[in-house]
Amino acid sequence: VSVTGLAIAIGAGGAVVSAPIVLGAVGFTSAGIAVGSYVASMMSAAAIANGGGVSAVAVLQSAGKNK
Template sequence: MLDSLVTLAGAGIAAGVAFIGIPVVVGAAGFTGAGIAAGTLAAKMMSAAAIANGGGVAAGSTVAVLQSIGAAGLPAAAKAVIVSVGAAAGALL
């Protein structure tokens, strides 16, 4: 029983860290609501992607997805997955 509670607590903590931590880390890398911040990892990634793609950043690329998260937060689908994992872990008790 204690092992199950520890597992459930771990799953809950992991879901909470993912729910809050991912947007924080993405923002710290330079992907912000105002765009990509100059001189950051995000700017370097965007530059490399633009050079590789002839001057543009491809829709759906890593840079585009991270900028979307930086501007608007996690998409609803990602939030649903995190909640579903937490619910499945809870059902195991």
């Protein structure tokens, strides 16, 4: 196993483990988007920009619910 391959594997593993923590920290919770969070403002801006359509924020919200 090369050093580069090992570094990539460790980085990918760290990303998988830390993703739910990071999503929770910015406002994606199991109950939905936290009021007054960074994500709440993102969701508002995305809803206005997309005319209420599904956005990347909605997809991330769904991922946050699965943590």
